[in-house]
Amino acid sequence: MSQGMQPPIALTIAGSDSGGGAGIQADLKTFAMHCVHGACALTCVTAQNTLGVTRVDPLAPAAVVAQINAVAIDLGIAAAKTGMLLNRDIISAVVDRLSTDPLPALVVDPVMVSRTGAQLIDDDAVALMRDRLLPLATVATPNRYEAQLLAGQAIESLADLIVAAKTIWQLGPQAVVVKGGGLPGDLRGVDVWFAGDEPVVLRTETVDTPHTHGTGCSLSAAIAANLALGQAPLAATQAAKTYVTQALHHSLAIGQGQGPIGHFFPLLNGWLNG
Numbered sequence: 088m089s090q091g092m093q094p095p096i097a098l099t100i101a102g103s104d105s106g107g108g109a110g111i112q113a114d115l116k117t118f119a120m121h122c123v124h125g126a127c128a129l130t131c132v133t134a135q136n137t138l139g140v141t142r143v144d145p146l147a148p149a150a151v152v153a154q155i156n157a158v159a160i161d162l163g164i165a166a167a168k169t170g171m172l173l174n175r176d177i178i179s180a181v182v183d184r185l186s187t188d189p190l191p192a193l194v195v196d197p198v199m200v201s202r203t204g205a206q207l208i209d210d211d212a213v214a215l216m217r218d219r220l221l222p223l224a225t226v227a228t229p230n231r232y233e234a235q236l237l238a239g240q241a242i243e244s245l246a247d248l249i250v251a252a253k254t255i256w257q258l259g260p261q262a263v264v265v266k267g268g269g270l271p272g273d274l275r276g277v278d279v280w281f282a283g284d285e286p287v288v289l290r291t292e293t294v295d296t297p298h299t300h301g302t303g304c305s306l307s308a309a310i311a312a313n314l315a316l317g318q319a320p321l322a323a324t325q326a327a328k329t330y331v332t333q334a335l336h337h338s339l340a341i342g343q344g345q346g347p348i349g350h351f352f353p354l355l356n357g358w359l360n361g
């Protein structure tokens with residue numbers, strides 16, 4: 088971006104991860120690395136580190152909506168993403184807000200189960216997420232476990248990813264990417280895109296690292312950033328996948344558990360190091 092040009096603005100509606108690896112923290116880093124100005128509407132505060140989540144405190148639904156409104160009326164949002172929405176009341180308030188006055192592009196990361204197995208949503212909120220939020224999505228990005236819940240099937244193979252993507256697309260999003268990070272072996276780097284036409288297999292190399300915390304949040308944030316920059320949804324998703332693969336190659340071996348992916352890679356050989 089040349090000097091004087093203003094960046095597009097992307098909004099994340101998500102939870103805080105005190106460890107800085109996922110949630111709002113991953114989203115804002117991802118936006119910044121795309122030269123997109125990041126705004127945020129916080130939904131909840133998790134006490135979390137590389138070992139897992141120990142406590143979650145929700146914000147009042149009205150506080151979440153007030154943050155969205157504050158950004159929307161002043162800054163102008165080019166694209167948004169939703170992450171951890173936690174409970175029925177917050178999902179319902181966000182859906183009402185986004186249905187009344189839609190944003191130009193919306194990535195729905197239906198955060199329900201993290202790859203560490205932590206449940207990140209109340210049981211009775213899953214149906215609301217499926218029935219009311221997913222249909223608003225330009226792109227929806229369930230992981231293996233979320234896709235199993237949404238599609239009502241087991242996912243063990245590439246063929247299963249394709250069937251699940253088609254089933255979830257029937258729920259109403261314009262496009263769906265089922266992420267294969269939770270699958271074993273070489274399928275870890277394989278996602279399936281479906282937008283009603285031919286399914287597209289998105290394949291990058293599998294990065295062999297235990298430090299994968301934040302991949303899902305960062306993928307959906309990078310898709311939102313690329314949409315804000317004007318890319319079409321499939322191109323935005325392909326570029327986002329490349330971003331996450333690079334960040335996995337530079338992941339951080341910090342903490343005692345699953346460290347976060349590294350967002351600094353675009354800077355490593357740039358001006359910071361001369």
Ligand SMILES: Nc1ncnc2c1ncn2[C@@H]1O[C@H](COP(=O)(O)OP(=O)(O)OP(=O)(O)O)[C@@H](O)[C@H]1O
Nearest residue numbers: 201202230266268269275276277293294301302303
């Ligand atoms: N080891 C890996 N090598 C290459 N790509 C990977 C690997 N793990 C995950 N990915 C990619 O990262 C993105 C996020 O997928 P993943 O299934 O990990 O989401 P998630 O479960 O929501 O993330 P998280 O682990 O943060 O909860 C996808 O594009 C997936 O293909």
Ligand SMILES: Cc1ncc(COP(=O)(O)O)c(N)n1
Nearest residue numbers: 102103109110171301303304
């Ligand atoms: C606050 C928060 N939001 C989302 C996730 C899941 O993130 P991911 O799927 O990237 O591990 C998380 N662990 N914490």
